[in-house]
Every structure is written in C-alpha cells, then in structure tokens.
Amino acid sequence: MTGTSKRNWLRNKGSSRVTFLELFFDLVFVFSISQLSHALAAHYTPLGAAEAGLMTFAVWWVWIFTAWATNWLDPDKMPVRIMLVVLMLLGLVLSASIPEAFTDKGLLFAGAYVFMQVGRSLFTTYAFKDQSAANCRNFLRISTWFIVSGVFWIVGGFLEHEARLIAWVIALAIEYAGPASGFAVPGLGKSNATEWDVSGAHMAERCALFVIICLGEAVLVSGRTFSEMPFSTLTAVVFVTGFIGTVAMWWLYFRFGHERAAHRIEHEETPGSLARQAFTYAHIPILAGIIVHAVAVEFMFSHPHESGNLGVMASVLGGSGLFLAGNLWFKGATSGRMPLSHLAGLVLLILLAFIAPFIEVYLAGILATLVLIIVAAWEYRSLAGQTVGHTVH
Numbered sequence: 001m002t003g004t005s006k007r008n009w010l011r012n013k014g015s016s017r018v019t020f021l022e023l024f025f026d027l028v029f030v031f032s033i034s035q036l037s038h039a040l041a042a043h044y045t046p047l048g049a050a051e052a053g054l055m056t057f058a059v060w061w062v063w064i065f066t067a068w069a070t071n072w073l074d075p076d077k078m079p080v081r082i083m084l085v086v087l088m089l090l091g092l093v094l095s096a097s098i099p100e101a102f103t104d105k106g107l108l109f110a111g112a113y114v115f116m117q118v119g120r121s122l123f124t125t126y127a128f129k130d131q132s133a134a135n136c137r138n139f140l141r142i143s144t145w146f147i148v149s150g151v152f153w154i155v156g157g158f159l160e161h162e163a164r165l166i167a168w169v170i171a172l173a174i175e176y177a178g179p180a181s182g183f184a185v186p187g188l189g190k191s192n193a194t195e196w197d198v199s200g201a202h203m204a205e206r207c208a209l210f211v212i213i214c215l216g217e218a219v220l221v222s223g224r225t226f227s228e229m230p231f232s233t234l235t236a237v238v239f240v241t242g243f244i245g246t247v248a249m250w251w252l253y254f255r256f257g258h259e260r261a262a263h264r265i266e267h268e269e270t271p272g273s274l275a276r277q278a279f280t281y282a283h284i285p286i287l288a289g290i291i292v293h294a295v296a297v298e299f300m301f302s303h304p305h306e307s308g309n310l311g312v313m314a315s316v317l318g319g320s321g322l323f324l325a326g327n328l329w330f331k332g333a334t335s336g337r338m339p340l341s342h343l344a345g346l347v348l349l350i351l352l353a354f355i356a357p358f359i360e361v362y363l364a365g366i367l368a369t370l371v372l373i374i375v376a377a378w379e380y381r382s383l384a385g386q387t388v389g390h391t392v393h
Contacts, residue, residue: 009127011074016201018209019075025066025084026209028091032059033217035098037294042099044295044311051102051165055109056288057172062091062116064280065142067206069124071198072135083123090116106164107157114150117175121146138191141183149174179276198275200265207279211253214290218246221294225301234304234362241365242297248372249290249323255376256383261334274333282329289323296365304362313356313364320368321349324375341378345371 036059040052066087073080090112097109121143128136149171156167182190222242229235265274296315303312324345332338348371356364 008131009074009077009080010072010131016199016205018202018205021075021081021084022070022206023209025088025091026213028088028095029059029063029210030213030216031092032095032098033214033291034220035095037217037221037291037298039099040291041295041298044315047165053288054165054168054172055098055101056291057176057284058113058168059094060284060287061172061175062094062113063210064207064283065117066120067203067210068198068280069120070206071202073124073127079123080127083120087116087120090119102161102164106159107154110153110157110168114146114153117146118143118150137188138183141185141188141191142178144185144188145174145178145183179280198265200261200275203265203275203279204261207283208254211283211286211290214287214294215246215250218249218290218294218297219243222246222297225298229301235301238297238300238304238362238365241362241369242300245293245297245320245365245369245372246290248369248376249293251376252323252327252372252379253286256331256379261330264334278330278333282326282333284326285322286326286330289319289321289326291319292322293319295319296368300362300365305360307360308357309361310357312361313353316361316364317349317353317356317368320372321346324349324372339379341375341382344378345375348374 036052036056039055040049042048043051066084070080070084073083075081075084094109094112094116097105097112100106101109121139125136125139125143128139152167152171152174156164156171159167182192184190222239226235226239261278265278292315296312296319299312299315303309306312324342328338328342328346331342349368352364352367352371359367
C-alpha cells in the first residue's frame with residue numbers, strides 16, 4: 001500500500017452526509033450561543049454590544065471554517081475524528097471564556113481561538129498534501145492568513161479594555177477580508193473560486209443545523225425565564241409572543257431557504273463562490289438576529305411595561321430586522337432575486353421604529369412578531385406552488 005493511500009483522509013466524491021461526530025461537535029456551540037446571548041443581556045451597553053458582536057463574529061468564523069473543512073475531510077477517518085475532538089475541547093475553553101473575554105480571560109479566549117483556526121487549517125493542508133495540490137495551496141494560504149491575524153488576537157489578550165477590542169477588531173477584519181481577497185499570499189498567489197468544489201447539500205445542512213442551535217437558544221431563554229417568574233396573563237402573553245416569533249423565524253429560513261440553496265449550489269458552475277456568499281457571509285445577520293431576538297425576549301419578560309428605552313426597543317425590532325436582512329441576502333444569492341416579502345417586512349420594522357419610543361416593550365415585541373408572521377404568510381402564498389428547483393419569480 002502506498003503512502004498516499006494510507007493518508008487519504010478525504011470524503012469520497014459525492015458524499016454529503018453530515019456525520020454524528022459533526023453533530024456532536026456542534027454541541028459545543030450550543031454553549032457558545034448561550035454564553036453570547038447572556039453576555040449581551042448582562043452588559044447591554046454600546047460597548048457591551050460591540051464586545052458581544054465581536055465574539056459572535058469570532059464564534060461564527062471558527063464554526064463556518066470547520067464546516068468548510070469537513071466538506072472535504074471525512075469525519076469517519078480516525079485522524080479527522082481526533083482533530084475534531086481536539087477542536088471541541090478548545091471550543092469548550094473558548095465558550096467558557098466568553099463572559100470574561102474582555103476582563104480576566106482574554107488570553108484564554110484568544111489562545112483557544114487561534115489554536116482552533118490555525119491548527120485546523122494546517123491539518124487540512126497536510127491532509128491535501130498528496131491528494132490535491134490546488135487545495136493544499138489553498139489551505140496553506142488560509143493558514144498564513146490565520147497566523148497573521150493570530151498575532152493580533154494574542155497581542156490583544158495581553159492588552160486591556162478598549163485596546164484589546166481594537167486589536168481584536170483588526171484581527172477579525174483581516175480574517176473576514178480573506179475569502180473576498182482569495183486569501184492572496186505573496187509567492188503563493190490567490191485562490192480561484194473554480195477550485196472550491198463544495199457539496200451544496202453538506203454546506204446547507206451544516207448551516208441549517210447551526211441555525212437550529214441558535215433558535216434552540218431562543219426557545220430555552222423563553223422557557224427558562226417563564227418558569228422562573230410568577231404566572232400572570234402578561235408573562236403568558238410574552239412567553240407565547242417569544243415562542244411564535246421563534247417559530248416564524250424557523251419557518252422563514254427552512255420553508256424556502258436551505259433546500260433551494262443546496263440545489264442551486266449543486267448545479268452551479270462555481271459552487272465555491274456562491275457558497276462563500278450564501279453561507280460564509282449571508283448567515284451572519286441571520287444568526288445575529290436570532291441571538292438579539294433571544295435577548296429581546298428576556299427584556300420583554302423583565303421590562304414589559306417600559307417605554308422610551310431606545311436600547312431595549314433596538315433589540316426588540318433589531319432582532320427581527322437582522323434576521324430578515326440576512327434571509328434577504330441568503331435567498332437573493334441563491335435564487336437570483338430578492339424576495340419582495342422580506343423587503344416589505346424590513347420597511348414595516350423601520351416604520352415601527354418611529355412609534356417604538358411611545359409604546360411599551362411587550363407591545364413592540366408583539367408587533368415585531370406580527371411582522372415576521374406577515375412576511376412568512378406572504379412568502380408562503382407566493383411560493384407555495386413552486387418546487388425547490390424552480391427559479392423564483
């Protein structure tokens with residue numbers, strides 16, 4: 001047996017099955033999303049929102065790059081399994097560090113993040129070494145970018161307060177610019193979108209599972225808070241409102257979203273380019289919207305009669321707005337046309353923002369949920385007769 005065949009850790013061509021180990025890996029990110037929503041609710045200030053936003057970008061980035069890697073790597077191969085289990089351990093450290101990432105555990109957060117990103121990328125580079133020269137170079141470029149950004153992550157871990165935030169913003173800016181620039185590296189060139197032959201079905205299912213994680217956190221927040229409060233008509237109304245809002249988000253994403261995206265990518269001439277836009281970038285506002293929605297539900301329980309608090313109202317309307325904006329981007333990229341229903345929903349939320357300072361929080365929550373229901377009903381009515389493979393008109 002040759003050395004090449006001994007070190008074939010890649011999936012068989014055409015395999016798109018999401019393995020149980022990938023699902024197991026996602027459990028760490030259930031904890032991450034919970035930590036992020038709690039951190040935002042506990043430190044709901046402009047600075048706290050900026051910090052929570054940065055950590056959300058980081059958590060998403062480490063998860064989506066792992067999803068891209070396992071699009072090629074076979075989790076049923078023992079070396080890949082070991083790599084994913086190590087990433088799980090580091091991810092647990094990362095998640096546990098989130099509440100104090102900008103105080104005492106900054107270096108722990110940064111160290112876990114850098115080890116995950118650089119370690120996984122170097123592992124994938126080695127896995128491709130004797131299998132695909134083009135992909136080997138691609139992941140070598142990716143590793144280089146993560147090493148450069150990693151310097152700012154680690155330096156930021158030694159800094160304090162705003163200096164840490166600035167260093168980490170620079171690190172994330174470097175990383176987020178990577179895919180758009182083709183991970184250009186002097187001497188190695190840059191990646192070509194035609195080289196990224198991804199499985200649309202695998203990417204769609206992986207991202208759908210992450211959306212489920214976030215929606216699950218919203219359900220847990222609502223259920224946990226409701227169970228801890230004395231029962232009243234108002235708490236029941238808030239509980240039902242939060243639940244219906246979460247269900248509407250699920251419906252909007254899954255009824256006409258991820259299956260169509262998978263079909264489109266599978267039949268795209270340059271699937272990597274479309275997957276980069278639809279999954280790597282467009283899902284960020286979707287996930288941020290769900291997290292903010294979970295925080296808004298907490299505020300609806302704790303401050304139902306408050307009015308005039310623009311920050312709280314921003315979470316109530318902003319969660320739905322971010323979610324709709326992300327779906328608008330995602331569905332527009334994968335169908336070739338922006339859904340009119342989502343554009344109308346965003347306009348309605350903007351109009352609600354003008355009256356939000358004069359109404360109570362729980363009423364704003366009901367109205368924001370009503371917008372999501374209207375958008376879902378509109379989209380269902382306009383697209384119900386179409387199959388996944390048809391172009392939307």
